[in-house]
Amino acid sequence: MAINVNTVYTTVLTILNKEQRGYLTPYEFNNVANQVQLEVFEKFFEDYNQYIRMPKTNVEFASRMDHIREEFQVFEKTDNASNDPAATTNVYDQPADLHRFGSASWNKGTNSPPIEIVSNRDYNQLKLSPLTQPTNNFPVAKYQQDKLTVFPSPSTFANTDVTFNYIRKPDLVRWGYYAGNLGQFIYDPTVFAANSLNNGGSLLSSISPNLDNTAPTLSLAEYDGSSAGVTINSPGGGTGLKIKMEITFGSGIVNIFVSDPGTGYSIGDTITFASATFGGAIDAVCTLAAGNFNGGSTYGSTNFEISDSMQTEVILEILKYSGVIIRDPQIVQAASQELAQEEVNSKR
Secondary structure, three states, X not given: OEOOHHHHHHHHHHHHHHOOOOOOOHHHHHHHHHHHHHHHHHHHHHHHHHHHOOOOOOOOOOOHHHHHHXXXXXXXXXXXXXXXXXXXXXXXXXXXXXXXXXXXXXXXXXXXXXXXXXXXXXXXXXXXXXXXXXXXXXXXXXXXXXXXXXEOOOOOOOHHHEEEEEEXXXXXXXXXXXXXXOOOEEEOOOEOOOOOEOOOOEOHHHEEOOOOOOOOOOOOEEEEOOOOOEEXXXXXXXXXXXXXXXXXXXXXXXXXXXXXXOEOOOOOOEEEEOHHHHOOOOOEEEEOOHHHEHXXXXXXXXXXXXXXXXXXXXXXXXHHHHHHHOOOHHHHXXXXXXXXXXXXXXXX
16 A cells, blocks of 8 residues: 555654654655655665575565565556657667666567567677577567667567566655645645646636626535536536536625536636626636646645555655755754664664
């Protein structure tokens, strides 16, 4: 199970505030959290390499090597080459999210044999003998500049010719929030998606005009694309959006916010409210802007992808960096000592 980003942030703030050491803003926390997650992630591979060379145990739940393998299997992927090569090339681009190359297979051979990665010198030597020249069942490739040049060169090319097995990077951590009535940061647990509308976000600044002085007082009313007098224009095929509107006598529309973000909406989509909907003289049009979406705001959160067994280490690492940010060497020293002791205990 992944580590909940809100649990980590609130724990870090609790420790800092208890010791009256200072405060870590969401922006600072997100930057530090991503650095820490990447450090812990990269350390998996160093530990895995070390444990492979250590005495092993087959006792259930006690194998260190199996435990580390479980930690990074979440990031293991299998995908085809990211490009369709031109008809005159045998060069295949690796997947865009590849971080650590594992292996590749050649799907033009029988049972998709593995591709042997060789240097340019080794390939030139292989060509010298008819017995060692590459074939579809014994393919080789040169791996340079994030590309595989595969031999033998086929007569037709497609990105499905090569399948990569690799490790991707963790997704960026994000503690999403919105501002409360007192300016406080309120956690938004909605899963972050750059093109998703802010769940609960206000659309008031995107509506024009709001010039009615005769609207009756109404309670909150919820509307969607099927509501009378409401037209949602989404060329990209957005569906499921629901909004709530608050109307006050003498002020017109005083609040409008997303109650269900739906999916598939884009910047520039419009929501038109017929004047009769709110008792006005003219229609009101809401045009979705970048700030109404997660990618252009602080809404939406992304948890740590590393497992919750690493939560203690993550919190200590963030506290260490927090000491640097708020310029308190005692925090850095205390967190570093705890981390060092934890490292020693884990490898005894």
